Amino acid sequence: MMKEYWRWPEYRRTVPGKDWTRAEVVTAGVDVGAVSSKAAIMVDGELYAYSIMRTGASSPDSANKAVNWALEGTGMKLDDVQYVVGTGYGRVNVPFADKAITEITCHARGANYIWGPTVRTILDMGGQDCKAIRCDEKGKVTAFLMNDKCAAGTGRGIEVIADLLSVPIEEVGPMSLKVEKEPEPVSSTCVVFAKSEAMGLLRKGWPKETVLASYCSAMASRIAELLKRVGVQEDFVITGGISKNVGIVKRLEDIIGVKALPMKKEFDPIIAGAIGAGLFARELYEKERKDA
Amino acid sequence: MGSKNVRVLILKDGQILAKGLILSGFDQKAAAEKLFNEVLRKAGLSRDDIAHIVATGAGKDSAPYANSEISMVGADALGGNFLYPSVRTVIDVGAETSRAVRCNEEGKMVDFAINEKCAAGSGTFIEAMARALEVKLEEIGSLSLEAKKTISMNAQCTIFSESEVVSLIHEKASKADIARAIHDSIANRIASLARRLGIQRDVVLVGGVAKNVGFVSSLQKTLEVELLVPEEPEFVGALGAALSSLEGGGSGK
Numbered sequence: 454m455m456k457e458y459w460r461w462p463e464y465r466r467t468v469p470g471k472d473w474t475r476a477e478v479v480t481a482g483v484d485v486g487a488v489s490s491k492a493a494i495m496v497d498g499e500l501y502a503y504s505i506m507r508t509g510a511s512s513p514d515s516a517n518k519a520v521n522w523a524l525e526g527t528g529m530k531l532d533d534v535q536y537v538v539g540t541g542y543g544r545v546n547v548p549f550a551d552k553a554i555t556e557i558t559c560h561a562r563g564a565n566y567i568w569g570p571t572v573r574t575i576l577d578m579g580g581q582d583c584k585a586i587r588c589d590e591k592g593k594v595t596a597f598l599m600n601d602k603c604a605a606g607t608g609r610g611i612e613v614i615a616d617l618l619s620v621p622i623e624e625v626g627p628m629s630l631k632v633e634k635e636p637e638p639v640s641s642t643c644v645v646f647a648k649s650e651a652m653g654l655l656r657k658g659w660p661k662e663t664v665l666a667s668y669c670s671a672m673a674s675r676i677a678e679l680l681k682r683v684g685v686q687e688d689f690v691i692t693g694g695i696s697k698n699v700g701i702v703k704r705l706e707d708i709i710g711v712k713a714l715p716m717k718k719e720f721d722p723i724i725a726g727a728i729g730a731g732l733f734a735r736e737l738y739e740k741e742r743k744d745a
Numbered sequence: 746m747g748s749k750n751v752r753v754l755i756l757k758d759g760q761i762l763a764k765g766l767i768l769s770g771f772d773q774k775a776a777a778e779k780l781f782n783e784v785l786r787k788a789g790l791s792r793d794d795i796a797h798i799v800a801t802g803a804g805k806d807s808a809p810y811a812n813s814e815i816s817m818v819g820a821d822a823l824g825g826n827f828l829y830p831s832v833r834t835v836i837d838v839g840a841e842t843s844r845a846v847r848c849n850e851e852g853k854m855v856d857f858a859i860n861e862k863c864a865a866g867s868g869t870f871i872e873a874m875a876r877a878l879e880v881k882l883e884e885i886g887s888l889s890l891e892a893k894k895t896i897s898m899n900a901q902c903t904i905f906s907e908s909e910v911v912s913l914i915h916e917k918a919s920k921a922d923i924a925r926a927i928h929d930s931i932a933n934r935i936a937s938l939a940r941r942l943g944i945q946r947d948v949v950l951v952g953g954v955a956k957n958v959g960f961v962s963s964l965q966k967t968l969e970v971e972l973l974v975p976e977e978p979e980f981v982g983a984l985g986a987a988l989s990s991l992e993g994g995g996s997g998k
Contacts, residue, residue, distance in 0.1 A: 510915055581905060603863070604904035613904065645864035645873065645903045646841065656771065 459612035461622050461694065465504035465522050468719065473501055473529055478738055480536045481523075482563075482730025483516050484556060485543030488580025488608060489694065491724045492519040494529065495731035500566075502527055503724050512543030520549070536738035538730040542581070554733055556726045557586055557597050563729030564690050565592025567720045573686040576676070576705075576713075577725070578695035580608040583676055585683040592729070598683045604644040606675040608694045611701075613644055614668050617651060618661050629665035629700030636663050638671035647671065665700065673704035680709055690714050692725035746804035749840035749868070750953065751777045752980055753784040755795070756987040763788035764980055774807040797990040801982055803842070803861075815989045817982060818846045818857040823992075824985030825949045826852030828975050833945040836964075836972075837982065838935060838954035840868040845939040852988075858941045864903045866934040868954045873903050874927040877910040878920060885924050889959030892925030894918075906930065924959060932963035939968065949973040951981035 473479060476496040484491040486508060494502040504523035508515045516539065520531060531549060539547030540559040547553070556577075564575045570590040577584040582601035588594050604610050615622040636659075641647040647668065654664045691713045695701055706712050716722055751773060754764040765787065767780040785791060800811035801820040815823075817837070825835035826848050835846040842861040848854050860866040864873070875885045896918060900906040906927075913923045939948075948970050954960055955978035965972050975981060 510912070602901045604902045609904055642862050643864045643903070645869055646862075 456619070458615045458619055459622050460507075463504075463506040465502070465525060466721075467502040467527055468500055471496060471499070471501050473527065473533075478536075478735050479529070479534050480538070480731050480734035480738060481520060481534045482559065482727040482732070482734060483520055483537060483539050483547050483550065484541040484559065484724070484726040484730060485512050485516050485519070485539065485547060486541045486556075486579055486726075487543075487582070489723065490515040490519040490541075490543075491727040492516075492523040493724050493727035493731045494523050494527070494534065495728070495735060498732060498735050500720065500728060500731075502529075503721070503727065505721065505723050508543065512546030513548045515543065516547040516549070536734040536741075538734040538737065540726050540730040551734070552737060554730060557584060557599070558594055559726045559729030559733065560584070560692055561586050561588040561594045561729065562592040562732055563725030563727070564588070564692055565590075566728055566732060567717055567722070567725060568688065568690050568714050571688045572690050572714075574680075574683075574689045575725075576680060576689070576691045576693075576696075578606075578608065578676065578691065578693040578701075580694060583607050583679060585680045587683055587686065596683055598679055600679055603642075605642050605647070606672055606679070610644045610647075610672060611695065611698060613648055614651060614665065617648055618655075618664065620661060620665065623697070625665055626669070626698035626700035626702070628662045629669040630703065631662040632666040635670065636667040638674060639667050640671075642671075642675065669698070669700040670704050673701050673708055676701070676705055677708040680705075685709055685711050687711060688714050690722075692722045694723055696722040746773060746777060746800060746802035746807055747839055747953075747982075748803050748842070750979065751780055751804075752983040753777070753780050754980055754983040754987050755784060755788050755790070756984070756991075759988075759991065761984070762790075764983065766979065769804065773804045777808055799986040799990050801986040813990065815986050816854075817842070818844055818859065819854045820982045820985030820989065821846045821951060822848035822854035822985065823852045823988045824981035824983075825951055826850075827984065827988055828981065829947060829949055829973050831947045832949045832973065834939065834942070834948045835981075836935065836939055836948060836950050837952040838866075838868060838950070838960070839952040843867050843935055843938060843952075845935075845942045847942055847945060852985075856942055858938050860934075860938055865901055865906065866931065866938060868952075870903050870906070870931050871927065871954065871957065871960065873907055874910055877907045878914070878923055878927070880920060880924065885927070886957035886959035886961075888921050889924035889928045890962060891921040892919075894922045895929070896922050896926040898926050898930045901934070925963070928957070928959040928963040929967070932960060932967045935964060936967040944968060944970055946970065947973055949975065949981075951975065951978040953979045955979075
């Protein structure tokens, strides 16, 4: 089988030092994205375990797999989870969810949890879309803009170039920063045309890192446009898969003149949406219990 | 000098003497040179017999020997109106661009709308979809005419549409129905481009994609207008360019 350079690592994690059996409320957030599915298990409003995996052909299957993988080894069963909120592109297809909430709402809430109440602008760079979100100190969305129509400026665009250059996707960012002088950005917006343009550059004898630099730089300016339209207020954070691509993040920060808060090592920024969903799950559960 | 193909056409006293087409390939300049010589041979002429050379298309700078050049939209207008004098709107769908051109009764371009930014409104889209569907490009058009059901595609972007076609295959939609959905999808985008300009009859469809009967049918349905399609629609730009030399329409270099 051909090597799939776009394939990023799937993994799960349990936060050490927590005992869920003593918890009052156990909830879960399941974020079924177009490309990846994430599940976050929350114990009394704190992250307990999570998983990140590729979304398969069916959203319900992907949701099931993600949540079961997050629970693996914890001794917890899905029945022990008192309330589940589904989010993301496939949110209405989470069979065990008690409620569905849009990913924009969940990402803002999740970012507020991860980085704290000073967060005002969130850029969520996902597999098939890109969102610029503004929020208040409670993580409540005040404005947002998104591109989900065009692959340029989304993770899919990076996957295409990783494949074309046979560079593993995690190495695209670091490799693109190895250039001594920043090349002109690829002039085509469309990923299809940019791909032919990149092919032309390779033929001209450009080294891979220069082509990647040119591509990442074009992508960063495209994302910057979206951000500028919604306005960047600090603190600024980046969530979603592309937040791990230093080649794009660095160039984006240079363009907008604002630095993103550094990643928190205990929280993968890909799961911000799932965490937000898990937090809403707790609120909804407590509200229902009080109403009952 | 298109992004995919180079075309050469020789006009004598307003009659087409000879023409030819070649892939642009890696070296468009060399491809054009080779084709030019071939077409000259076909016409039984030498380079010196040619009174005036006009270049057009995305790669027109790769023909430095041209005496003048004309914009693609100007060439479309002249060529389309020459073939059908009643034509007031020319829609040109090529490999990487699509254009809608309004012309007057003399074939002069008066207004145009163009898409060269997004592959989803060009022939590249159909090529990518044919690959995803595992159907030959030459066959996808006629295949779509056999469709029984109307499926509409959600994605706009070529990259996202590829995944959508794969999902449709998984959902066991028939290849013919998917082929039709593909053509309806691009026809919608071309139609909105043309509507930005306003459709004035008669309308001629030119460019390589006009040879795709599935696309012609979808666009006709979407625009609710009968489309004229010349026998060799991919040569209309070259024809228009050649005509511009007669009318002094091209700009000198």
